[in-house]
Amino acid sequence: MSEKIPAVGFFDRIRVWMENLILTRLVPKDDPGPVFRYLFKIPILLFRLGLGGFIGSHFLLLTTTGRKTGKTRHTPLEFTFDEKTACYLVSAGWGGKTDWYKNALANPLVKVQVGWKKFEAEAVPVPHREVAEQMMEIANRAPAMIPVWQRWCDRPIDGSLTSYIYAAQFFPSLRLIPTERMNHEPAR
Numbered sequence: 035m036s037e038k039i040p041a042v043g044f045f046d047r048i049r050v051w052m053e054n055l056i057l058t059r060l061v062p063k064d065d066p067g068p069v070f071r072y073l074f075k076i077p078i079l080l081f082r083l084g085l086g087g088f089i090g091s092h093f094l095l096l097t098t099t100g101r102k103t104g105k106t107r108h109t110p111l112e113f114t115f116d117e118k119t120a121c122y123l124v125s126a127g128w129g130g131k132t133d134w135y136k137n138a139l140a141n142p143l144v145k146v147q148v149g150w151k152k153f154e155a156e157a158v159p160v161p162h163r164e165v166a167e168q169m170m171e172i173a174n175r176a177p178a179m180i181p182v183w184q185r186w187c188d189r190p191i192d193g194s195l196t197s198y199i200y201a202a203q204f205f206p207s208l209r210l211i212p213t214e215r216m217n218h219e220p221a222r
Contacts, residue, residue: 090149
């Protein structure tokens with residue numbers, strides 16, 4: 035499946051704690067709302083300023099084509115890099131009711147920037163079981179993510195694969211497969 039996930043360092047623990055606090059206590063459950071919709075877009079500014087390399091180990095910039103407007107849309111997303119396939123995995127919150135996810139499903143040829151590296155990719159849906167296995171790996175190194183995921187599920191995540199598979203449907207995911215697969219190394 036994915037690369038071996040290293041132990042969480044001090045700064046990663048702080049980042050996960052902050053993410054937990056924001057997503058379990060501050061962000062509305064049904065929709066991010068106008069304030070958080072704006073705040074979640076702040077990394078776009080960093081990418082535009084040429085500072086994407088400083089956040090490239092946590093965020094990528096996904097560029098989709100609007101399914102209704104045909105306009106270019108930019109969305110910063112957390113990702114997991116799969117060493118075996120040289121692909122990036124991204125998950126949608128709010129049960130997939132996000133514009134970037136719907137846009138990528140409608141127009142799967144996307145552009146991606148990770149750090150300073152830019153490339154084109156195909157966005158392909160990931161099966162729920164694979165998403166569940168990824169969630170289990172993340173939970174092993176960052177258990178603070180479990181309450182975040184449980185907030186959007188209508189059942190508790192009890193640590194079993196079955197409970198993670200059920201939770202995965204609330205976080206539909208896409209595999210971003212670089213169209214130029216040769217010499218593709220992860221941006222670090």
